[in-house]
Amino acid sequence: MIDWHHENGALGVEAVGLTMRFGSFTALDAVSIRIRPGSFHALLGENGAGKSTFVKCLMGFYQASDGDILVGGHEVHMTHPRVAQGLGLGMVYQHFTLVPSLTGAENLVISRGDVPMRIDWARENRDLRAFMARMPFTAPLDTPVADLSAGEKQKLEILKQLYLGHRFLVLDEPTSVLTPQEATEILSHVRALTQAGEITVLMITHKFREVTEFADEVTVLRNGIHAGHGRVGDLSHADMARMMIGERQSQPIPDRAGTPGATVLSLHDIRALDRSGLREIAIRDLKVRAGEIVGIAGISGNGQSDLMEILTGQRSLLSGEMRVHDTPYHARRPEAQRLKVRYLPEEPLHNxxxxxxxxxxxxxxxxxxxxxxxxxxxxxxxxxxxxxxxxxxxxxxxxxxxxxxxxxxxxxxxxxxxxxxxDVDLLIVANPCFGLDFAATEAIHDRIMAARNSGTAVLMISEDLDELLKLADRIIVMAEGTLVHETPAASADLAMLGQYMSGHA
Amino acid sequence: MADQALHGRRLPVRAAALETLLPRIEAVAIPAIGLIGGFAIFAVFLLSQGKSPVEFATLVWKAGYSSAFSLQNTFSRVAPLLFAALCVALPARLGLVVIGGEGAIVLGGLGAGVAGVALAGLPSVMGFAGMVIAAMGLAGLWMGLVGVMRVKRGVNETIASLLMAYIAIALFNHFVETVFRDPASLNKPSTAPLPDGLRVGDMPVITTHWGLIVGICACIACWVLIERTKLGFAARLAGDSARAAKVQGLPVDRLIIGFMALGGALAGLAGLFEVAAVHGSANASLIAGYGYTGILVSFLARHNPLAIIPVAILLGGIEASSGLIQRRMDLPDATNLVLQGMIFVAILFSETLTGRLKLLQPGTWGRT
Structure with a gap:
């Protein structure tokens, strides 16, 4: 049983001249960051800027080559993740670490280091309910985690850290799998906890909106170096972007040119089973014309990967027809070559x-x-x-x-x-920039836009709404295996999209 | 971060040379380490039995390679090993682990034996062509069937091929003892002896049957197929990433069935040469375990058809020396299997070293 009483109060953490070398490569170069107790601190930076290396040093996964870590004002030796946990430092990862087949309550209890051989569930449940009552937000305790929504899972992940008595939380891109509404709700709760002085938060993020809306302070890393720091109120998005990408000239997206031409891809009354074989994917009508980018928005797991498999000919259809240039299309190699169809599936290294x-x-x-x-x-x-x-x-x-x-x-x-x-007449892409840094993302967006402007029909399935808003001409929302909403990207209403994405419209 | 490390450097010709050279050195070094490790464990085993590893090595040399007679003995075992190893190596390039080549060998032998007798009246060229078609066809179909089960129903090809080998051996015994049995074969049920015109004779100079040279040619042809043709490229792609191959619209399923069938057909040739050059008819002597030793050969050669040739000669020599070792060292026949098993485990272990020997990684040299 955990004693809560002496564990109140946010924890301050400070890194002084933290350096991490891997062989001859310096991933982190004398970085000093002070995270005040009770603050909501954002850590910005491109991929490879050293954010995760910094956090791993803080959490004891790496031992810094040089520099000191102070927790609550005392110098500590982070020799092992257990040391960090013992001091009250916890981490919420980008991907869920809960056991899907166990309930929320079971997940919380087994996450404790001191679980006895025989668990007294009556008592644990009583304690858990008392704990939940004290929390500003709750998550279902009696449902298997697999049946929870992404937002509920993320709430449970954060509650788990609080349950374990951690008072300094590192959140690693905590909203990447959430709808805008879920993200706002969860970050509001987290912010309230910091304001109440219960916890301190260090959040790794790519989203400027989350920084300005929720964080107090922001530190920017670039190439392993401390590139800037400030109070959120004093910095504009442009300031932060400049710190993040440095002197490099960021290339503006090429202008849209030309008007959409003839229909290149059309899906008509397509029905297929999803990967589990339990749910049906139904695409009633989807058309992509030459010289336009059609974006398919949606939260991961709503049939986008199944749609991609249908488009690449890997899923047999129950009914319906796919046509390219008004000829039946089954994604066989000779067809794809003749009709000039190209693919960019997600996770290119594997797909x-x-x-x-x-x-x-x-x-x-x-x-x-x-x-x-x-x-x-x-x-x-x-x-x-x-x-x-x-x-x-x-x-x-x-x-x-x-x-x-x-x-x-x-x-x-x-x-x-x-x-x-x-020559490419039809380009089908899925999450093309997942996990890529700012510069790589820009370069790839430029290429896709250039293809569109030269008359390629582009179908882009993406879980990154910002990407779709930037590139697409039309956005179509996919939820529960069907297309539920269509809007021109220029006049898209973010809240509306979010509602359709989460299936609440 | 790795990206960062690469940014500043422009690496010229030397890097490209290292990039091709080092993986090749690694490809030889790793199985060599496994082989040496396997021999080392076997040496300990021999010592524990009170026998001398040095004497063992001397006898292998003597019985396997030292004279024209011993080389002939070795080479006659190399021929079936080459085909059996190809039956493992070809599917392996598509990411499949096939261990049931023995079944294809046995069925190939049965097909050749039966066809040879049935076509005895034809000119020998046509008769022999019929034997080849029967052997390769039957064995190819058998292994192709394993491929079909894999593709259509997701049946694990490793287990399926092994179980199918047992079925093939049972069918072979059944037919040799009933329908196709030569009434004259009393103690050892056999098919009728092949007519002289359909027997495969010895090559000039090295007095070993033609199966050896055909097997070496088959290895070279398979290497060319995999490394130099469009079909081979497609197979390598499908073997490395079936998903990427499918997105590219390649007929991955047909490639799997085709390469399985081709591997089986080549194993069938091993059966054909055993029947037509060694035994003269299809009988139980055909079930000699070449299919299983072939697995070891292919793994030692890292499924590279060219490397199969020297590895088969090495293991063929060890197999050829087993008689002498039994007599001189007073060790049972199974000693040979103990050695093969130890090498196999060591090879599988050495595979895990891939990419971990610092000296052999291009990145190690690129950083200087």
């Missing part, structure tokens, strides 16, 4: 690349069987790879390096270089 094959080979996946004869044109593959690598600025040791040795952004560039080379 669009052969990880152990070379960059050059991966660039040739579309074209290796062009022309007649049975022989592989190895010289041609090598020569074209060189051109593509230069043209798309793919950073690799050599064209012969396996593609899995590349960073995420460069894997995506490899896939993009392949799919956008030559």
């Amino acid at each position: 669009a690349c052969a990880p152990r094959m070379s960059v050059a080979d991966n660039l040739a996946l579309r074209s290796f069987d062009d022309g007649r004869g049975i022989w592989l044109d190895r010289a041609g593959i090598a020569a074209r790879a060189k051109t593509r690598i230069a043209e798309f600025d793919i950073k690799t040791r050599s064209p012969e390096a396996p593609v899995r040795a590349l960073s995420g952004g460069n894997v995506q560039r490899t896939a993009l270089a392949r799919e956008l080379t030559g």
